[in-house]
Amino acid sequence: MSEDSTTTTRRTVDVIVIGAGPVGENAADRAVRGGLSTVIVERELVGGECSYWACMPSKALLRSGQILRAARAVPGAAEAITGELDVPAVLARRDSFTSNWDDAGQVRWLESAHIDLVRGHGRLSGEREVTVTGPDGEVTILTANHAVVVATGSIATVPKIPGIEEAGAWTSREITAAQSVPPRLAIIGGGVVGTEMATAFASLGSEVTLIARGTLLAGLEDFAGEYVADGLRELGVTVHTGTSTDRIERASSGEVTISTSAGEVHADEVVVATGRGANTRDLGLENVGLTPGDWLSVDDTLLVEGFDWLYGVGDVNHRALLTHQGKYQARAAGDVIAARASGSELSTEPWGIHVATADHGAVPQVVFTDPEVAAVGPSAEQATKAGYSVRVVDYNLGWVAGSSLSRDGYTGKARLVVDTDREVILGATFVGPEVAELVQTATTAIVGEIPLARLWHAVPAYPTVSEIWLRLLEEYGRPTADSRR
Ligand SMILES: Cc1cc2nc3c(=O)[nH]c(=O)nc-3n(C[C@H](O)[C@H](O)[C@H](O)COP(=O)(O)OP(=O)(O)OC[C@H]3O[C@@H](n4cnc5c(N)ncnc54)[C@H](O)[C@@H]3O)c2cc1C
Ligand SMILES: NC(=O)c1ccc[n+]([C@@H]2O[C@H](COP(=O)([O-])OP(=O)(O)OC[C@H]3O[C@@H](n4cnc5c(N)ncnc54)[C@H](O)[C@@H]3O)[C@@H](O)[C@H]2O)c1
Numbered sequence: 001m002s003e004d005s006t007t008t009t010r011r012t013v014d015v016i017v018i019g020a021g022p023v024g025e026n027a028a029d030r031a032v033r034g035g036l037s038t039v040i041v042e043r044e045l046v047g048g049e050c051s052y053w054a055c056m057p058s059k060a061l062l063r064s065g066q067i068l069r070a071a072r073a074v075p076g077a078a079e080a081i082t083g084e085l086d087v088p089a090v091l092a093r094r095d096s097f098t099s100n101w102d103d104a105g106q107v108r109w110l111e112s113a114h115i116d117l118v119r120g121h122g123r124l125s126g127e128r129e130v131t132v133t134g135p136d137g138e139v140t141i142l143t144a145n146h147a148v149v150v151a152t153g154s155i156a157t158v159p160k161i162p163g164i165e166e167a168g169a170w171t172s173r174e175i176t177a178a179q180s181v182p183p184r185l186a187i188i189g190g191g192v193v194g195t196e197m198a199t200a201f202a203s204l205g206s207e208v209t210l211i212a213r214g215t216l217l218a219g220l221e222d223f224a225g226e227y228v229a230d231g232l233r234e235l236g237v238t239v240h241t242g243t244s245t246d247r248i249e250r251a252s253s254g255e256v257t258i259s260t261s262a263g264e265v266h267a268d269e270v271v272v273a274t275g276r277g278a279n280t281r282d283l284g285l286e287n288v289g290l291t292p293g294d295w296l297s298v299d300d301t302l303l304v305e306g307f308d309w310l311y312g313v314g315d316v317n318h319r320a321l322l323t324h325q326g327k328y329q330a331r332a333a334g335d336v337i338a339a340r341a342s343g344s345e346l347s348t349e350p351w352g353i354h355v356a357t358a359d360h361g362a363v364p365q366v367v368f369t370d371p372e373v374a375a376v377g378p379s380a381e382q383a384t385k386a387g388y389s390v391r392v393v394d395y396n397l398g399w400v401a402g403s404s405l406s407r408d409g410y411t412g413k414a415r416l417v418v419d420t421d422r423e424v425i426l427g428a429t430f431v432g433p434e435v436a437e438l439v440q441t442a443t444t445a446i447v448g449e450i451p452l453a454r455l456w457h458a459v460p461a462y463p464t465v466s467e468i469w470l471r472l473l474e475e476y477g478r479p480t481a482d483s484r485r
Pocket of ligand 1 (some may be wrong): 018019020021022023041042044046047048049050051053054055056058059063120121122123151152172176193282283313314315320321322324325
């Protein structure tokens with residue numbers, strides 16, 4: 001279709017959501033449930049990064065290796081394991097979790113939720129206005145009666161390492177969608193993506209080298225990164241910490257050479273996993289007085305600072321780059337937009353209905369390495385820096401009956417960060433095989449500000465791994481009647 005013959009359509013709706021990732025979908029859903037007509041704009045696949053190139057494929061790639069190692073650690077089951085991972089079957093299972101990168105199922109969900117989809121690239125073109133350029137160049141100018149929600153997520157940042165582009169370095173997109181397993185894989189970045197993908201591809205048979213400029217999983221308790229480094233080494237991964245990457249070169253043979261401060265690393269593919277940037281470069285931010293490429297700074301109702309109609313939810317506001325936290329924000333944003341539209345009373349006090357208070361100190365995260373890391377709230381260092389009177393309580397997870405029953409040679413560690421003034425938990429970290437499910441109890445205790453004295457009455461079943469809670473409380477010591485006054 002020539003440029004001249006492109007059509008322009010104008011539509012007015014109550015709410016426009018740009019980006020149909022998990023966060024945009026939830027914001028739109030809540031707005032519709034609040035009685036508002038809502039259009040969602042998506043330029044790629046409905047379901048976003050999480051569904052096709054992040055959470056789902058990465059966890060599918062990790063699960064088979066995890067379950068195999070778990071079985072190998074239990075005599076009786078171990079003897080029944082006579083082979084290695086079936087790599088094509090693992091990749092096929094990953095493909096099924098991404099629906100083969102087809103969003104028909106998610107589109108059906110939008111329809112069932114009464115959310116209108118406009119496919120194309122959306123840009124803010126004025127107050128409450130979004131101009132969408134469709135796949136064939138057709139233009140839709142959308143005007144919102146009430147709100148525009150930006151939920152465009154984040155994109156991988158690629159550091160300026162000489163030769164990185166020419167070498168065709170992969171990002172999280174290519175590694176999570178890989179159709180074969182590179183025999184030798186180098187990963188730059190010791191964060192969550194780097195450690196998870198090193199775990200997955202070592203399990204799938206790659207010879208993996210992980211190059212981290214600092215420690216692993218910085219920002220979490222130090223012992224988390226240390227356990228994960230040990231776990232990776234046990235899987236055969238070469239882990240270089242405190243190592244800079246100076247240059248990358250791909251030879252005509254296809255081999256990639258990475259020059260680092262620890263020497264040369266040779267690989268078939270190299271992945272950069274060095275963090276994320278705001279997906280706002282081509283969003284028309286300049287048309288509303290904001291700067292392209294910036295994260296959107298929002299208040300606790302997710303309103304972009306200085307606006308009464310523009311919201312930023314999920315990765316794009318940089319509060320917590322996690323699907324569950326973005327969806328939590330989206331529920332608050334959709335509900336507050338509906339409340340503001342109808343003139344209903346707002347509930348914006350901390351922990352109110354229309355605010356994302358948990359973003360400030362109760363964000364749970366699971367790193368699906370082996371061992372896993374499950375953490376919520378600040379680390380001991382972060383809590384101390386924030387001015388709390390802190391006591392740290394540590395316990396060896398391997399000493400809990402449920403852990404030792406779950407597998408032989410269980411090693412792991414748990415930590416509570418306690419606010420000694422109020423005797424409530426601020427943060428918790430669990431590191432060990434399959435600890436993911438432990439974190440929700442800690443999140444509940446933190447959000448509920450449940451006094452330790454009351455937690456003594458929350459009795460974990462015997463013999464489960466959850467008995468770590470009892471051990472941690474005993475380690476802290478039972479608050480006395482005096483201390484509770
Ligand atoms: C490898 C990897 C693994 C991860 N694993 C986990 C995990 O296990 N658990 C977890 O909680 N988090 C995980 N994350 C983080 C998680 O993927 C993000 O927090 C989540 O995807 C954010 O959701 P979102 O809706 O804000 O953005 P996205 O999922 O990025 O969705 C944004 C959508 O907006 C669209 N879009 C962008 N700009 C425009 C535009 N101008 N017009 C129209 N559409 C546009 C995009 O095409 C996309 O569909 C992982 C991340 C990575 C990279
Ligand atoms: N299981 C999960 O919940 C999960 C899984 C994957 C990703 N995520 C989310 O996705 C986000 C992005 O993950 P990520 O691993 O890309 O980021 P990250 O922030 O976790 O780690 C980035 C790492 O790259 C290093 N780095 C940064 N710049 C560098 C450079 N120029 N050279 C060398 N190293 C450099 C940092 O020191 C850090 O170790 C995370 O914030 C996380 O919240 C979550």
